[in-house]
Amino acid sequence: MDATKSLSSYPTSLLLEMFRRMTLIREFELRAIEERHRGLIPGFIHSCVGQEATAVGACLALNPDDVITSTHRGHGHLIAKGGEARYMMAELAGRQPGYCLGRGGSLHISDFNLGILGANGIVGGGIPIAAGAALAFKMRGERRVALAFFGDGAANEGAFHEAANQSAVWKLPVIFFCENNLYGEGTAMHRSTAIQNLADRAVAYGFPGVIVDGNDVVAVYEAVRQAAERARNGEGPTLIEAKTYRLRGHYEGDPQVYRTPQEVEEWKRRDPIPRFRARLLQEQLVDESTLEEIQGEIMAQLDEAVLFAKQASQPQSEDALYGVYADIHNGLVF
Amino acid sequence: MREITYSEAIREAMSEEMRRDPRVFLMGEDVGVFGGVWGVSAGMLQEFGEERVRDTAISETAIVGMGLGAALCGMRPIVEIMFADFLMCAGDQIVNQVAKARYMSGGKADVPLVIRVTTGAPGSAAAQHSQSAESWFMNVPGLKIAVPATPADAKGLLKTALRGRDPVLFFEHKMLYALRGPVPEDENFTVPFGEAAIRRSGDDLTIIAIGGMVPKALQAAEKLAQEGIQAEVIDPRTLVPLDVPTLLESVAKTGRVMIVHEAHRRSGPGAEIAAILAEQAVEYLDAPILRVAAKNVPIPYSPSLEQTVLPQEEDILRAAHELMRGVKVAEPL
Known part of the structure; x- marks a missing residue:
């Protein structure tokens, strides 16, 4: 049974939005994988199948003008923060109308209007950037929060430790949100890290460290809501460790020699989406037909997104040379 | 024209821009209470206070990365890296994050971040405090690189950097800090990039x-x-x-x-x-x-x-x- 309070204390609209976004992320990932195999998408896919609750619980607990930094496994974070499937799919396909005009691809999607400061191809790379966003908010007296998504692997990068320490000193409104999916690429956490709980590291920096069931969207939502409130009140950072699991390989095609099929099967039983769905129905907060309807809308939305990406124009090849700087020099791109 | 030192010219550029633009602030190791190990920011803490002249931990990755995050969210940070040799401690942020933010985002990101750094050999500082790192970063598209050689250029180029929209690595040669020369007092004196x-x-x-x-x-x-x-x-x-x-x-x-x-x-x-x-x-x-x-x-x-x-x-x-x-x-x- 989930540790969180009864779902009936939450507005149904919020619960349905949780369901909708988690389902959208799951189906987006499955479609992206399919389109990768079909050749629409030229680059790697690091899917977040199984980790939808962390993305959605965290982002729905933030305000629209709060910001996030994301990771190489970032599609879920982006969709959870409001990213649109069609522009994401177009970016994955390397097309002109994609979020980054086809220059970024999966690892570098950003939308500053939505507060998405960027996915990141470098493990831990986004963490100091989120701290800097929080610094900007604090200096201007805005009650905004920055949340850095990162994984258990990034918790061993210096960037995490430096940003955590400096943010604590300045009591910045930042949330360090660690999605601990037990593997840094192909290395089990116990082989790279001598402690059980990464949340313990918060003690070293002088702010709270919280452990949460990362496959329980409401539990994640609660943890982030509290951390955000704390941040807005000027009390500084929080480290949240959400225990979760990625149900597919590090990338599509990963032979996954580092874990057993039994382990994956065991975690499938804790899949956050069926689990949340069952709970919604069990507590009689929604009926099955509503959820089916949402599911149907999402499938239609993704059909449209894939079609949009397929029909979208390719970037002009000479466009590759523009946009390095804000200006050009002596009439030349430099 | 009045004459001031290269060091004073840099301080004047920072101070003038901080007075005219509330988005500009300075952070780095020992830039505040200490006044900068080369004395470049001496007195700035007293004028601008701790909010805008920020002493940081010795954490180059955080200094540059936080500068980037603040720049992406509408600030115009000046971050100081004490020695060019230490830029490598922030290598990922400079090369993979700062330099590429605009391009990877399809041109959406403005990155008005100035990374001030001392370069060159000050004399018997040996192999980790004497390097001239300019060309390490010339190979990275997305960064602008300034190498001022006179007090006037130090001021004028820094002001251009602080009014621009792109990240700038601003290399200050340690042996030039005491160099005196004529520097315009006009607040809007700038020196354009790309003009020898x-x-x-x-x-x-x-x-x-x-x-x-x-x-x-x-x-x-x-x-x-x-x-x-x-x-x-x-x-x-x-x-x-x-x-x-x-x-x-x-x-x-x-x-x-x-x-x-x-x-x-x-x-x-x-x-x-x-x-x-x-x-x-x-x-x-x-x-x-x-x-x-x-x-x-x-x-x-x-x-x-x-x-x-x-x-x-x-x-x-x-x-x-x-x-x-x-x-x-x-x-x-």
């Missing part, structure tokens, strides 16, 4: 000198003048963007050129400039393009060793004589 300065005119040979080597090149040029050789000394002022037309024009006139820098010779800024000249001006050349640079060994500690490795005035003179003879004497390393 002709420090001295001459018809016989061109010396392209970078940063801390500009005064040495000028001294050498005076000695050459006494021998009847008129050297033109060009200071590119920014390496990215680089004012290629001014370099070409000079070389077309003189037919002889050397590039002088304190960075190591192999793949230093001179390698790039020499390649450009070879590609675009070979028909004007009457002699091989020469480089006068630090030898390809780490900068040693002991003064006599250090002097052997760093380029000296006599090296410039020797290169000038070679150019005038049109013969290249092979240089070791």
Whole structure:
């Protein structure tokens, strides 16, 4: 049974939005994988199948003008923060109308209007950037929060430790949100890290460290809501460790020699989406037909997104040379 | 015009911009209470307070990364990295994050971030506090690179950087901090990027000198003048963007050129400039393009060793004589 309070204390609209976004992320990932195999998408896919609750619980607990930094496994974070499937799919396909005009691809999607400061191809790379966003908010007296998504692997990068320490000193409104999916690429956490709980590291920096069931969207939502409130009140950072699991390989095609099929099967039983769905129905907060309807809308939305990406124009090849700087020099791109 | 030092000129640029633009702030190691280990930001904490002059932990990755995050969210941070050698501690943020943010986002991201850093050998500071790192970053598209050599340029280039929309690596040579020179008091005095300065005119040979080597090149040029050789000394002022037309024009006139820098010779800024000249001006050349640079060994500690490795005035003179003879004497390393 989930540790969180009864779902009936939450507005149904919020619960349905949780369901909708988690389902959208799951189906987006499955479609992206399919389109990768079909050749629409030229680059790697690091899917977040199984980790939808962390993305959605965290982002729905933030305000629209709060910001996030994301990771190489970032599609879920982006969709959870409001990213649109069609522009994401177009970016994955390397097309002109994609979020980054086809220059970024999966690892570098950003939308500053939505507060998405960027996915990141470098493990831990986004963490100091989120701290800097929080610094900007604090200096201007805005009650905004920055949340850095990162994984258990990034918790061993210096960037995490430096940003955590400096943010604590300045009591910045930042949330360090660690999605601990037990593997840094192909290395089990116990082989790279001598402690059980990464949340313990918060003690070293002088702010709270919280452990949460990362496959329980409401539990994640609660943890982030509290951390955000704390941040807005000027009390500084929080480290949240959400225990979760990625149900597919590090990338599509990963032979996954580092874990057993039994382990994956065991975690499938804790899949956050069926689990949340069952709970919604069990507590009689929604009926099955509503959820089916949402599911149907999402499938239609993704059909449209894939079609949009397929029909979208390719970037002009000479466009590759523009946009390095804000200006050009002596009439030349430099 | 009143004269101030290079160091004061940098402080004046920062202070003026902080007065006119609340988005500008300074952070780095010892920039506040200490006033900067080179004294560049002395007194700024008293004027602007702890919110805008921020002493940080010794965490270069966080300093640069937080500067980037703040820049993406509407601020105009100046971050100071105490020594160019320490830029490598922030390597990922500078190379993979700051430099690429605009391009990877499809041009959406403005990154008005200025990374101020000291460069060059201050004397017996040895291999980890003496490096000239400019060309390490010339190979990374997305960064602009300023190498001011005079107090006026230090002020004017820094103000341009602080009013721009792109990340700038601003290399301040340690041996220039005490250099005095005329600096305009006009608050809107700026020096554009990508415009070289002709420090001295001459018809016989061109010396392209970078940063801390500009005064040495000028001294050498005076000695050459006494021998009847008129050297033109060009200071590119920014390496990215680089004012290629001014370099070409000079070389077309003189037919002889050397590039002088304190960075190591192999793949230093001179390698790039020499390649450009070879590609675009070979028909004007009457002699091989020469480089006068630090030898390809780490900068040693002991003064006599250090002097052997760093380029000296006599090296410039020797290169000038070679150019005038049109013969290249092979240089070791």
